[in-house]
Amino acid sequence: xxxxxxxxxxxxxxxxxxxxxxxxxxxxxxxxxxxxxxxxxxxxxxxxxxxxxxxxxxxxxxxxxxxxxxxxxxxxxxxxxxxxxxxxxxxxxxxxxxxxxxxxxxxxxxxxxxxxxxxxxxxxxxxxxxxxxxxxxxxxxxxxxxxxxxxxxxxxxxxxxxxxxxxxxxxxxxxxxxxxxxxxxxxxxxxxxxxx
Amino acid sequence: xxxxxxxxxxxxxxxxxxxxxxxxxxxxxxxxxxxxxxxxxxxxxxxxxxxxxxxxxxxxxxxxxxxxxxxxxxxxxxxxxxxxxxxxxxxxxxxxxxxxxxxxxxxxxxxxxxxxxxxxxxxxxxxxxxxxxxxxxxxxxxxxxxxxxxxxxxxxxxxxxxxxxxxxxxxxxxxxxxxxxxxxxxxxxxxxxxxx
DNA sequence: ATTCGAATCGAATGAACGTTCGATAGAACG
DNA sequence: CGTTCTATCGAACGTTCATTCGATTCGAAT
Numbered sequence: 001x002x003x004x005x006x007x008x009x010x011x012x013x014x015x016x017x018x019x020x021x022x023x024x025x026x027x028x029x030x031x032x033x034x035x036x037x038x039x040x041x042x043x044x045x046x047x048x049x050x051x052x053x054x055x056x057x058x059x060x061x062x063x064x065x066x067x068x069x070x071x072x073x074x075x076x077x078x079x080x081x082x083x084x085x086x087x088x089x090x091x092x093x094x095x096x097x098x099x100x101x102x103x104x105x106x107x108x109x110x111x112x113x114x115x116x117x118x119x120x121x122x123x124x125x126x127x128x129x130x131x132x133x134x135x136x137x138x139x140x141x142x143x144x145x146x147x148x149x150x151x152x153x154x155x156x157x158x159x160x161x162x163x164x165x166x167x168x169x170x171x172x173x174x175x176x177x178x179x180x181x182x183x184x185x186x187x188x189x190x191x192x193x194x195x196x
Numbered sequence: 197x198x199x200x201x202x203x204x205x206x207x208x209x210x211x212x213x214x215x216x217x218x219x220x221x222x223x224x225x226x227x228x229x230x231x232x233x234x235x236x237x238x239x240x241x242x243x244x245x246x247x248x249x250x251x252x253x254x255x256x257x258x259x260x261x262x263x264x265x266x267x268x269x270x271x272x273x274x275x276x277x278x279x280x281x282x283x284x285x286x287x288x289x290x291x292x293x294x295x296x297x298x299x300x301x302x303x304x305x306x307x308x309x310x311x312x313x314x315x316x317x318x319x320x321x322x323x324x325x326x327x328x329x330x331x332x333x334x335x336x337x338x339x340x341x342x343x344x345x346x347x348x349x350x351x352x353x354x355x356x357x358x359x360x361x362x363x364x365x366x367x368x369x370x371x372x373x374x375x376x377x378x379x380x381x382x383x384x385x386x387x388x389x390x391x392x
Numbered sequence: 393a394t395t396c397g398a399a400t401c402g403a404a405t406g407a408a409c410g411t412t413c414g415a416t417a418g419a420a421c422g
Numbered sequence: 423c424g425t426t427c428t429a430t431c432g433a434a435c436g437t438t439c440a441t442t443c444g445a446t447t448c449g450a451a452t
Contacts, residue, residue, distance in 0.1 A: 023304075149353060154350055166341075185380070187380075
């Protein structure tokens with residue numbers, strides 16, 4: 001049933017866009033129905049509940065985020081792998097309108113059973129960067145977790161200040177941030193190594 | 197009217213706590229009333245509207261944030277000034293429960309006229325860090341804005357990964373992040389200088 | 393031609409929302 | 423003692439919310 005699936009995706013597109021703009025709790029099922037050009041009752045033919053809508057939207061966003069960073073695994077050089085990861089992550093944040101907001105702001109609105117899947121994926125995604133950093137600087141030891149948190153912060157915050165006309169395209173910004181982070185991480189690791 | 201002001205503050209405390217935990221739109225006036233041990237109607241003796249409650253809460257949070265970083269101005273050395281700024285900023289984020297969330301997530305729920313004041317303060321706060329960084333590395337030129345964005349990202353994201361038992365106290369974490377950022381910022385600036 | 397299931401809708405349901413109203417208790421003041 | 427003012431409340435207002443129900447359309451299958 002291709003038609004059904006297509007409509008389902010379109011409706012999730014509308015929901016995702018509204019959640020990203022206004023937040024989950026500020027968006028009503030009527031808003032979603034209006035945006036998707038369907039009646040409110042018709043919406044429930046495709047979505048069991050508003051909670052499920054949020055759950056579906058979160059999963060989709062994660063799919064895309066992971067698809068964008070998965071190419072980093074193709075590189076054998078750890079530096080290139082990190083660089084590709086940052087590029088993929090940042091590209092998702094800075095394009096796709098502002099749908100990353102749903103993950104960052106509205107994921108907490110998921111009830112317990114719906115959220116467990118997404119939370120596991122989030123932890124794994126975080127851990128993949130920790131591992132990458134640990135491989136890049138084996139002497140960093142316990143620093144990798146803090147460094148991963150710092151790097152994710154740098155990246156996740158970028159949409160609040162990034163302006164294409166002032167900062168160049170996404171690739172250039174990704175490289176600047178990678179360099180900024182990596183120089184700090186490397187020399188901190190060297191200090192930690194020297195003092196041990 | 198000391199009693200009135202005290203009660204007013206108590207009510208804002210309750211509102212702030214609930215906004216931080218659940219978000220603005222997920223918090224009802226009935227929730228606030230229950231937390232503050234007052235009737236719903238009684239709430240309106242102290243607050244003109246829910247929007248005003250959010251506005252008051254945001255202003256209070258900014259007051260405390262600025263009070264915590266204001267001491268950095270006492271130092272003449274730019275490095276120490278940055279270090280103190282980071283310490284003050286991070287101390288606010290990592291203590292005071294999770295009230296920073298109201299600024300980061302719910303400020304956008306303010307309507308146009310209520311938000312202009314807070315938005316101006318936010319811009320000024322950001323600019324103060326840009327200026328500080330520009331002073332620290334005069335050769336960095338246009339990098340200061342991006343660097344300030346990166347640093348704020350590192351700091352604002354910290355509450356999502358920080359755990360006292362694993363990362364030490366707030367001061368130690370502030371110093372680690374300051375070093376991590378500053379080593380990267382300085383060597384990036386040197387590169388930019390050398391290539392010009 | 394009749395049946396059937398997929399897709400859609402208008403209308404309703406009960407609950408919760410932000411806000412307002414009129415009343416009341418008690419302290420302060422003349 | 424009577425009046426005024428501050429702080430408080432229960433009850434209601436009209437609106438919106440997420441969700442459900444029963445009915446309808448329409449192309450495909452029998």
